[in-house]
Every structure is written in structure tokens, then in C-alpha cells.
Amino acid sequence: MLLAASSIADMLSTQTTSGWLPVFVAAVVHVALVGAFFGLPAGIFIWAERKISGRIQDRLGPTRVGGRFGWLQSLADGVKLLQKEDLIPAQADAFLFRVSPYIVVVAAFMAFMFLPFSSGLVAVAMDIGLFVALAVLSLEVLGVVLAGYSSGSKWSLFGGMREAAQMVSYEVPLGLTAVIPVVLAGSMNLTDIGNMQAGWASNWFIFHDPFSFLAFFVFFTATLASNKRAPFDLAEAESELVAGFLTEYSGFRWSLFFLAEYAAMFFVSGLATILFLGGWWTGFAPLDNWLASLASSCWQGDYIVRVIGMKVFLTKSAILVCVQIWIRWTLPRLRIDQVMTTCLKYLVPIACFLFIGVVVYPLVLLTVLGRTTLLPGTGPFAEPIGERVPVPVVRQPIETASAVVDGPAAVTTEEH
Amino acid sequence: MDPVGLSGYLTVGAVLFVCGVICMATKRNAVGVLMGVELVLNGANINFVAFSRHTALGLDGQIASLFVIVLAAAEAAVALAIVLNFYNNHLTIDVDRAVELKG
Amino acid sequence: MENLLFLIYAIAACGGAVGVALSQNVVRMAFWLVISLASVSGLFFMLGADFVGATQLLIYVGGTVVLLIFGVMLTTTGPYLAIKTNPAEMIQASVVGVAFLGVVLSTVTAVDWSGNRATLEHAGLVSRPGSYYQQGEGNTSRQIGTALLGVRFDQMEQGAAASDEAAHGHHHDGHTHADHAHGNHAHGAADHHHETISASPRVGSGYLLPFEIVSVHLLVVLIGASYLARAKRRVEQAA
Numbered sequence: 001m002l003l004a005a006s007s008i009a010d011m012l013s014t015q016t017t018s019g020w021l022p023v024f025v026a027a028v029v030h031v032a033l034v035g036a037f038f039g040l041p042a043g044i045f046i047w048a049e050r051k052i053s054g055r056i057q058d059r060l061g062p063t064r065v066g067g068r069f070g071w072l073q074s075l076a077d078g079v080k081l082l083q084k085e086d087l088i089p090a091q092a093d094a095f096l097f098r099v100s101p102y103i104v105v106v107a108a109f110m111a112f113m114f115l116p117f118s119s120g121l122v123a124v125a126m127d128i129g130l131f132v133a134l135a136v137l138s139l140e141v142l143g144v145v146l147a148g149y150s151s152g153s154k155w156s157l158f159g160g161m162r163e164a165a166q167m168v169s170y171e172v173p174l175g176l177t178a179v180i181p182v183v184l185a186g187s188m189n190l191t192d193i194g195n196m197q198a199g200w201a202s203n204w205f206i207f208h209d210p211f212s213f214l215a216f217f218v219f220f221t222a223t224l225a226s227n228k229r230a231p232f233d234l235a236e237a238e239s240e241l242v243a244g245f246l247t248e249y250s251g252f253r254w255s256l257f258f259l260a261e262y263a264a265m266f267f268v269s270g271l272a273t274i275l276f277l278g279g280w281w282t283g284f285a286p287l288d289n290w291l292a293s294l295a296s297s298c299w300q301g302d303y304i305v306r307v308i309g310m311k312v313f314l315t316k317s318a319i320l321v322c323v324q325i326w327i328r329w330t331l332p333r334l335r336i337d338q339v340m341t342t343c344l345k346y347l348v349p350i351a352c353f354l355f356i357g358v359v360v361y362p363l364v365l366l367t368v369l370g371r372t373t374l375l376p377g378t379g380p381f382a383e384p385i386g387e388r389v390p391v392p393v394v395r396q397p398i399e400t401a402s403a404v405v406d407g408p409a410a411v412t413t414e415e416h
Numbered sequence: 417m418d419p420v421g422l423s424g425y426l427t428v429g430a431v432l433f434v435c436g437v438i439c440m441a442t443k444r445n446a447v448g449v450l451m452g453v454e455l456v457l458n459g460a461n462i463n464f465v466a467f468s469r470h471t472a473l474g475l476d477g478q479i480a481s482l483f484v485i486v487l488a489a490a491e492a493a494v495a496l497a498i499v500l501n502f503y504n505n506h507l508t509i510d511v512d513r514a515v516e517l518k519g
Numbered sequence: 520m521e522n523l524l525f526l527i528y529a530i531a532a533c534g535g536a537v538g539v540a541l542s543q544n545v546v547r548m549a550f551w552l553v554i555s556l557a558s559v560s561g562l563f564f565m566l567g568a569d570f571v572g573a574t575q576l577l578i579y580v581g582g583t584v585v586l587l588i589f590g591v592m593l594t595t596t597g598p599y600l601a602i603k604t605n606p607a608e609m610i611q612a613s614v615v616g617v618a619f620l621g622v623v624l625s626t627v628t629a630v631d632w633s634g635n636r637a638t639l640e641h642a643g644l645v646s647r648p649g650s651y652y653q654q655g656e657g658n659t660s661r662q663i664g665t666a667l668l669g670v671r672f673d674q675m676e677q678g679a680a681a682s683d684e685a686a687h688g689h690h691h692d693g694h695t696h697a698d699h700a701h702g703n704h705a706h707g708a709a710d711h712h713h714e715t716i717s718a719s720p721r722v723g724s725g726y727l728l729p730f731e732i733v734s735v736h737l738l739v740v741l742i743g744a745s746y747l748a749r750a751k752r753r754v755e756q757a758a
Contacts, residue, residue, distance in 0.1 A: 096550060128660045132573040138581035142553055145588050149546050164589050168582065188660065422632045425562065428529045430623040432555065435536035438616040442609055445545055447591050451552050454583065455536055458559050469566045470632065475662055478568045479726055485578050486733055490740040492583045496590040497747035503594040
């Protein structure tokens with residue numbers, strides 16, 4: 001479970017006799033892959049942010065390093081940052097000051113372990129993948145708060161305090177809206193949620209009903225805030241707080257914060273893609289069907305389909321990240337009281353309402369129209385609710401169990 | 417299944433519990449005392465989950481630990497509200513300064 | 520492998536706990552608390568309690584500790600608040616603590632846990648509660664959820680050993696041979712040495728009542744904490 005690299009481990013364990021070696025190799029492979037997905041998007045999106053912000057502000061952005069478009073600007077920045085002196089202010093609590101960037105990076109990195117990049121391409125496949133991912137991502141706030149406190153500067157402290165208040169508050173609408181696809185799918189397994197949205201784009205959870213459509217935007221707003229992206233970047237508001245909790249940081253530790261921020265941006269975009277935007281499916285039913293048949297034909301086909309799915313997934317996530325960048329350079333920053341008002345007075349009630357709406361919607365349709373979808377059609381939502389929900393895997397015959405668990409709709413559709 | 421066995425987990429739980437008790441006894445900072453309480457609750461939680469895996473307790477242990485986590489969060493919220501009130505009255509959170517009710 | 524992981528988590532958890540007890544600075548205490556609690560959640564994952572581990576991370580580490588740090592920041596007067604502990608008190612507490620630890624550890628090692636369990640099972644006092652961890656690898660969230668509603672999938676009312684290989688299937692598989700299975704059990708239950716009638720999850724009130732109480736409790740806490748935290752401000756304005 002802990003090292004769910006079991007497929008590689010199983011494959012290798014048939015060839016070697018040593019017990020721990022296959023597990024170790026599988027773990028190394030997975031760590032390397034997840035590390036690549038953690039580091040590379042960050043570099044790419046830092047470059048993209050500079051380029052897009054330049055264009056939005058009628059500038060060119062980076063043009064020199066690595067050819068015409070400044071492809072290597074991120075690398076050059078990284079090298080520059082590594083060479084800088086690692087300053088620790090005399091007022092700082094040196095131990096916490098050193099440690100807190102690592103907390104942030106570890107939290108962002110760990111979240112990637114639970115993110116499936118394509119059907120089955122996930123480092124740790126858990127039934128509660130979404131829950132764990134959100135839990136791990138929420139640890140990021142600790143590093144920020146400790147960084148703000150340990151810097152020994154009032155600007156940093158203000159930044160850290162704002163960040164704590166903001167992230168803890170925005171976790172409520174984030175969690176509530178993330179539960180909506182869980183309700184629709186009947187599973188917290190991110191792979192299941194993604195696979196349930198195969199077929200036409202109308203199968204995507206964002207188009208499932210009006211409530212989930214709005215839920216996507218609430219979710220997106222909450223992720224912006226929990227990533228401290230503009231217009232919610234109060235923690236590092238440079239016009240008020242110098243640079244917030246980053247004020248005293250320099251060099252490598254500073255770049256760790258930025259690495260984590262961009263990785264987390266990519267992560268929440270990926271999460272939004274899986275939860276609402278069809279995951280690794282193209283949204284074009286004939287293509288999806290062809291891919292699925294190719295995947296089931298042979299293992300090479302399966303592998304190719306997974307890689308194609310990963311490309312689709314990365315494309316969708318990258319588009320969402322670009323939207324985040326676009327929003328950052330378009331909207332002005334809110335005040336801190338406006339940020340809290342937005343969350344507590346608007347987003348939380350809206351999220352609660354949407355949650356109740358999503359739960360009630362199929363029941364209302366069932367009463368009025370006699371089916372649980374607005375349009376008669378095929379796909380996962382043509383089936384009555386309860387049918388989609390996989391019952392718990394237990395070690396017993398499930399005759400009475402499933403009737404109890406699946407709720408009234410399932411009972412009415414099945415004659416025992 | 418599990419080469420570690422039950423007593424390893426129980427040992428960790430015991431260490432956490434004792435550290436929490438020491439923390440509660442020696443810290444004069446109200447928030448410090450709260451952290452001690454959290455440690456004690458976690459020591460108990462480890463025992464619950466360990467027993468749930470290794471003995472006939474079954475899933476009940478996990479559910480009990482879930483309740484403990486939820487109640488600990490609630491307790492921390494209320495306690496912090498009290499601490500804030502105390503700070504507003506005394507400008508300190510040193511628990512030894514709360515002596516008004518001493519007879 | 521698992522021993523190594525356990526060792527890492529256990530050392531981190533215990534070290535964090537000792538750090539909490541020993542450090543004077545409150546925010547450092549919070550940091551060590553984070554280390555300790557996060558390692559405990561790692562131990563939960565190792566014990567096959569994924570849901571509890573994730574809840575620990577989300578509520579404890581991500582919520583409660585942040586709340587504590589927030590409390591520290593709102594109540595400090597100086598830059599690095601450190602309320603000193605008297606060394607004599609510390610020594611006293613350590614002596615008592617170590618003695619207490621000795622008592623607990625001697626108890627832990629003195630009891631023969633596996634032997635006790637074997638005795639209980641042999642005496643038929645344990646109805647083998649589902650052994651949830653053997654197949655699901657810690658995927659217990661559904662069973663916990665149904666248990667909170669009163670349906671105990673982990674406590675089948677028949678010996679679980681008989682159908683270890685069966686029932687990995689889905690919903691539909693379960694239903695296709697449901698009728699046959701039901702008939703079989705009705706006949707075969709009598710000569711089974713357990714006193715159970717059919718292989719169904721135990722249905723009762725389960726944890727429904729505690730669950731409801733906890734939810735009401737949380738609501739009360741929410742209102743009460745916000746009332747407590749803001750009551751003082753009104754008094755100040757009046758004064």
C-alpha cells in the first residue's frame with residue numbers, strides 16, 4: 001500500500017530472488033517520475049508566467065536565454081538563485097527559518113503522489129485519494145506560517161498570519177466543492193472519478209447539472225486563494241508587506257517557495273481537471289471508445305493509451321494554469337477583509353447550497369421526469385443513481401448488503 | 417502480515433502519552449498545555465488503531481480514533497477561545513497567573 | 520521494509536513528542552508537534568487505517584496545529600515568547616514521567632497479545648470481525664462510512680473464513696449469485712458452529728447516535744467558540 005509501485009515490483013520479483021530489491025527499484029522509479037512531474041511543470045510555468053505577463057503588459061518577456069523565446073529563462077533563474085548567499089537574519093529563529101521552506105516543498109511534492117496522470121498512472125492509488133491529496137496540500141500553510149513567524153520581521157509575520165487565516169478559511173469551500181464530484185461518482189478514488197467521465201464532453205462532471213457547473217468555478221476560486229495566487233495573494237502583497245513571508249528569504253530557500261507554489265498551481269489544476277473536466281479523456285466519444293478498445297487489446301496498446309491520456313491531462317491542466325496566470329495579471333488584488341468576506345460570506349454558503357443542490361437534483365428529476373438525467377441518453381448518468389456506486393468490497397456474498405447501501409433508487413430499480 | 421507487531425505501536429503510543437503528560441505538567445503556557453493534551457490524545461489514538469489492526473477490535477478502533485480526532489479539534493477551538501479571553505484580561509497566557517478564584 | 524518504515528515513523532513520532540516536552544519556545548513546540556503528529560499519521564497508514572491517517576493529516580496537522588500557532592501569535596507580547604520552566608519542576612516531571620513510562624511499557628511487554636487473541640478465538644468469543652485489512656489494504660473509508668450509518672460490513676454475522684475467496688466482485692456480481700447464496704445459507708447455517716443465521720452485515724444503530732451527537736457538538740463548539748472569542752471585544756468597547 002505504501003509503495004503502490006506494486007506492478008513494477010511484481011514484474012521484477014519474478015526475475016530476482018531478493019525480497020526488497022524489486023520494491024526498492026519500483027519505489028525509485030516512481031519517485032523519479034513524480035519528481036520529474038513536480039519539477040518540470042514548475043520550471044515551464046515560471047517561464048510561461050513571465051512570457052504571458054509580459055504580453056499582457058505589452059512587453060516581450062524573456063527573449064535572450066536559450067533562443068528566441070527565452071526557453072531557458074527558468075533554468076538561468078535557478079542557477080542565479082543557487083549562487084546567491086543564503087542569508088539568515090540576526091533576528092530570526094534560525095532553526096525554524098531554515099526548516100520551513102522544506103515543509104512547503106514536501107507538502108506540495110507529497111500531493112503529487114496521489115495525483116493520477118492517466119488511468120492507472122498514479123504513484124499511490126488509494127480509495128481515498130482525493131481526501132489524502134487535499135489533506136497533504138493543506139500542510140503547505142504550516143510552512144508559510146512558520147516562515148512568517150521565524151523571520152523575525154513584522155512584514156513576514158503579517159504575511160504569515162494573513163496566509164494562515166486565508167488558507168484555513170478557503171479550505172472549507174474547497175472541500176465542499178471537491179465533495180460534489182465525489183457525490184456524483186460515488187467514489188473518492190481519483191482514478192475512478194476520472195474514468196467515469198469518458199465519452200462525450202457532456203459526461204464531464206462540470207456539465208452534469210447546473211450545480212456542478214457552478215461548483216467548478218467555486219472550486220477554481222478557492223484553489224486560487226489556497227495557492228495564494230492573485231487576486232488573493234495577500235500573503236505576499238508587495239505594496240503593503242514588502243514581500244510578505246518571503247521578505248527575509250533569499251537564494252535557494254526563496255526558490256523552494258516558488259517551486260512549491262508553481263507545483264501546487266499545477267496540482268490544483270490537475271485536480272480540477274480530474275474532478276470536473278474529464279481527466280485524461282478527450283471528451284470526444286468515438287475517440288474515447290477507440291482508445292478504450294485499443295487499451296484492452298494488448299499491453300502495448302494499453303501503455304500507448306495511457307501515455308495519450310497523460311498528454312490530454314497535461315494539456316487540460318496547462319490550460320487551467322494559464323487561466324490562473326491570466327487572472328493574476330488581469331484582476332487587482334483584494335484587501336484582506338474583502339478576501340475573508342468573499343470566503344466566509346459568499347463562497348461557503350454558495351458551496352453549501354451547491355452541495356445540497358447536487359444531492360437533491362437527481363431526486364427531483366426522478367420525481368418529475370422519471371429518470372435521473374435531464375436528457376435521455378447513454379453514458380454513466382443514464383443509469384439510475386445507486387447503480388453507479390460500487391458497493392464496498394467485502395469478503396461476503398452481498399445479497400442484503402447492496403440493497404441497504406444503495407439507497408431507495410437502487411431498491412426501486414431492482415426486483416428481488 | 418505485519419512484522420512489527422502490536423507492542424511496537426503500543427510503545428510509541430506510550431511514549432507520546434508520557435511526553436504529553438510531562439508537557440501538561442511542566443508548561444506554564446496555556447497553549448503549551450493544549451499541545452500536551454493533543455499528544456496524549458494521539459498516544460491513545462495510536463493504541464486504538466493498533467488494537468483495531470492486531471486484535472479483535474476490528475473497525476471499531478478506527479471509528480473511535482476518528483471521534484477522538486474530531487473532538488480534539490473541537491476542544492482545541494474552545495480552549496483557544498478561552499485562552500484568547502484570558503489574554504485579553506491578563507495580557508499573558510501563563511496559567512499560573514489565573515489565581516482569582518483562589519480561596 | 521515495513522520494519523524500516525515503522526522505525527522511521529516511530530523515531531520521528533517519539534522524537535517530536537520529546538521535542539514538544541523539552542523545548543521552551545511555543546512555536547518550536549508547535550513545529551515538533553507537527554513532526555510528531557504527521558509521523559503518527561504515517562503509522563496509521565502503516566496500520567491499514569488510510570481514512571484515519573488522512574483525517575489526522577487534514578484535521579490535526581492542517582487544522583488544529585495551525586489554530587494553535589494562530590493562538591500563539593495572537594497572544595504573544597514579545598517577539599519570541601518563551602515561558603521558562605523551573606529546572607527543578609522539569610526534573611521532577613521527567614522522573615515521574617520516566618517512571619510512568621516504565622510502568623506502561625512493562626505492562627505492554629508483559630501481556631501476551633497474540634496468545635490472548637488465539638485464546639479468545641479458540642473459545643469462540645471472537646466472531647472474527649471481517650478482518651478488513653487483509654483484502655482492502657487499508658481502503659476502509661466505505662466500511663467506516665456505512666458503520667457510522669449502522670451497517671457493519673466489517674462484522675458479518677457469519678464466519679468470514681468460509682467465503683474468503685468470494686465476493687470480490689461488483690454489485691452486479693453480488694446480485695447474480697445472491698439468490699443462490701441466500702438459499703444456501705438458510706440451510707447451511709444450522710450446522711455451522713457459530714450461532715448466526717445469515718451472512719449479512721450486522722444492521723443496527725451502529726455509530727449513528729455518536730455520529731449525530733458529534734455533529735451537534737461541533738455546531739455547539741462552532742457557535743460557542745466564536746461567542747467566547749468575540750465577547751471580550753464588546754466589553755472593551757463599553758469600557
